[in-house]
Amino acid sequence: MVNGVSAACREAGFEEKTIKTIFTQGPFVGYRLVLAVVFSCALFTLDYHFGRADFIRKSLGVVLTPIHWVSTFPVKATAWFHNATTSKHELETQVGLLESRMLVLERKAQKYNSVIAENNRLRELLNASSIVDDTVVVAELIGVNPDPFSHQVVINKGMSDGIRVGNAVLDASGLMGQVIEAGEYTSRVLLISDSSHAVPVQVNRNGVRAIAYGVGRLDEIELANVPDTADIQIGDLLVSSGLGGRFPRGYPVATVIKVEHDPGQPFSSVTATPQAALNQSRLLLVVNRQRTTVTDKPAGSKP
Amino acid sequence: MTALGMDWRWLFVTCFCAFVFSVIELPLWLAVWRPEWLAITVFYWTLRSPASVGVIFAWWVGILLDVLEGKLLGVNGLILAMTAYLVLILQQRLRLFPIFQQSFMVFMVIGVGLMIEQLLRSVTGHSVAGFGYLLPAVSSAICWPVLSVFMEKLLRK
DSSP: OHHHHHHHHHHHTOOHHHHHHHHTTGGGHHHHHHHHHHHHHHHHIIIIISOOOHHHHHHHHHHHHHHHHHHTHHHHHHHHHHHHTOOHHHHHHHHHHHHHHHHHHHHHHHHHHHHHHHHHHHHHHHTOOOOOOOEEEEEEEEEEOSOTTSOEEEESOOGGGTOOTTOEEEOSSSEEEEEEEEOSSOEEEEETTSTTOEEEEEETTTOOEEEEEEEEETTEEEEEEEETTOOOOTTOEEEEOOTTSSSOTTOEEEEEEEEEOOTTSSEEEEEEEESSOTTTOOEEEEEEOOOOOOTTOOTTOOO | OOOOOOOHHHHHHHHHHHHHHHHSOOOHHHHTTOOOHHHHHHHHHHHHOTTTSOHHHHHHHHHHHHHHHTOOTTHHHHHHHHHHHHHHHHHHHHTTSOHHHHHHHHHHHHHHHHHHHHHHHHHTTOOOOSSGGGHHHHHHHHHHHHHHHHHHHHHHO
16 A cells, blocks of 8 residues: 555655655765765874784775676686687697606706705705794884884784794894784784893804994894803904794894903993894785795705 | 666776776776776766765775775875765766766766876876876776766666
8 A cells, every 4th residue: 555655755756765865865965974084094193104004904805705706707718718718739748848848847856855955954954044944934013103102113924924923023134123913913022122122132153242232223232141261352243142032043132342341340231223124114024934844855864 | 867766786886897997907008098996886877876986985886996096095095086076066967967078077087087096196106107097097988978878778677
């Protein structure tokens, strides 16, 4: 009955809804636009200036996965069609080519095994570094802690990329810090210059061990409790010693720039400047340490 | 544009298709001509049922498009909200226009959106030289009559 009435109204062009629809949004449209502009600007700022909009991207990205999936369908279909219509002769030629290529690669692989074994022996002779297979994740810096007294940065990789708390972070020239907080998609890194950070190091020239702690300035770190007799000179390269069990050994940390021997003090004061460009690097490497040795090492050798 | 009824199912389907066409792989010479599918969709639905589809809906769809295209968050939100706004204030005239005049308005409205995008790009430091960025508005205007008639046929059923 009601339907009949409304249908009659519609035919007559007098339906209330029809008239309403034209004006319903009328008076508020301007306000809505202002609202949309304000929200958009807020999102720009969040995304462009602070790089903190990642969680929005990630959560909405999950919803949008089917669209990506559907949009790759034509490419897949074309590939499938191409495969399905390739002639037998073409396939035979292709298989022949691949077989000959495989032979070449197999020969190379045989050589590779012996080369790896030889390399391991030489490494042991040189005592250059232990045979630890570090896996590396490349991360991008997406944020800096706004507090000037706390040296922390945020990177765009997290637990989902295999990053764990305690992983070492490097840039192209040296050690930068360690992961102190691993989120699902981002992580927070404490830099070696932070006043709460310390890293075990050794002098690359002669192996003298020390602890380098941050003093809250980006361009210098200090060595703690260095005996007056220790052989540390200006220009010495300090590398991570790996003794704390947290950092992998052998990565450059800092260069000594000042050594002061004060007879009134029990220890000499040594200042070094970090190798890594702590306030410049945007691309960082996160070293995910795995205690797996290379499988092809020669029998009887010890890492 | 006589039927003012709203069908959420079709709205969803057309938006989904628009999303897919927005990210589907195209060769470069064709990609510069890729119509602004989502802007056309928002244009169409806002014109068709201004009571249900409007600025806020367009903004949300735009945010989804930003995430999908990996653009700066909020760019497409702003543009589509602006598109919906322009259609809403013009809709009573647009309804009376013949289809080719509507097509011209599509070119104008989407062109305005593309100019806003260009402005934002220049603010963030990667602007595109020349007027090539307006090509999608041309292709959108060309697509409009076809899509409009097609949708009318589809929804009349």
